[in-house]
Amino acid sequence: VQLQASGGGLVQAGGSLRLSCTASGRTFDSYTMGWFRQAPGKEREFVAAINWNGGSIGYSDSVKGRFTITRDNPKNTVYLQMNSLKPEDTAVYYCARNKRRYSLVVFTPSQEYDDWGQGTLVTVSS
Numbered sequence: 001v002q003l004q005a006s007g008g009g010l011v012q013a014g015g016s017l018r019l020s021c022t023a024s025g026r027t028f029d030s031y032t033m034g035w036f037r038q039a040p041g042k043e044r045e046f047v048a049a050i051n052w053n054g055g056s057i058g059y060s061d062s063v064k065g066r067f068t069i070t071r072d073n074p075k076n077t078v079y080l081q082m083n084s085l086k087p088e089d090t091a092v093y094y095c096a097r098n099k100r101r102y103s104l105v106v107f108t109p110s111q112e113y114d115d116w117g118q119g120t121l122v123t124v125s126s
Contacts, residue, residue: 001025001115005095008120011085015124019080021095021117029073032056032098032106034113035080037091037122047093048080049106058106063089085124092119 007019019035034049048059048069057069068081078095096113098106107113 001028001097003095003097003115003117005093005117005120008093008122010123010125013085013087013124013126015085016081016083017085017122019082019093019095019120019122021078021080023076023078023097025076027101028076028097030101032100032103033069033071033078034096034098034106034108035069035078035093036096036110036113037089037093038119039088039091042091044094044110046108046110049098049108050078051103051106052101056104056106058108060108082122085122087124087126090122090124092121094119 002024005021032051035047038044050057050069066084071078095117097115
């Protein structure tokens with residue numbers, strides 16, 4: 001599967017952005033999808049994930065209450081709505097597809113994901 005992330009940009013602190021990740025192929029709707037981010041000089045970290053039917057969702061503590069992950073299976077797209085952005089949210093954001101199909105839970109380790117998009121840069125100015 002190929003994943004295409006978009007929607008990044010420059011925004012002031014307190015602002016909002018919506019990231020999109022569109023997948024090619026016909027098996028998108030059976031996989032958990034996740035968003036990760038990597039800031040300069042830091043390791044890639046989990047941000048959010050949503051299982052195949054939206055019944056299970058997880059967030060990192062750092063974004064909980066500010067970010068919302070959703071998916072539109074007919075459109076093969078997963079979204080990350082980011083509100084109340086902070087300078088520490090500055091990073092390259094990646095979408096990724098989990099290894100397992102029809103999972104009832106979400107997974108946070110990056111090793112659980114085997115297909116990655118190219119990333120989209122989010123810069124939050126103070």
